Amino acid sequence: MPQMAPLSWSILYLTFLTTLTLTCILNSYAINQKIKKNAFQKKSISTNWKW
Template sequence: MPQMAPMSWLLLFLFFSIMLIMINILNYYLFTPKIAYKSAEETISVKTNNWKW
């Protein structure tokens, strides 16, 4: 079996690196997170535990 030329390895590396970068950029800009905003009426209740030893 013939060996691959070093230029082919370089082209494969560049191709997959560019594809990885493009997929990451697309995922970053196409992902829309669901942000839940709390209304002003909701209060934060703090539960305190007083331990009696």
């Protein structure tokens, strides 16, 4: 049984790292999309509406 503990911890650690990496990738992708969307919205607002 003592041999099972390090294995389960390493699996938990790997799962945590994978989740963290995926979250970072998704967040950066979402931020990039948001910036593009905001830039597009600002562009369309400035062309559509004369402020």
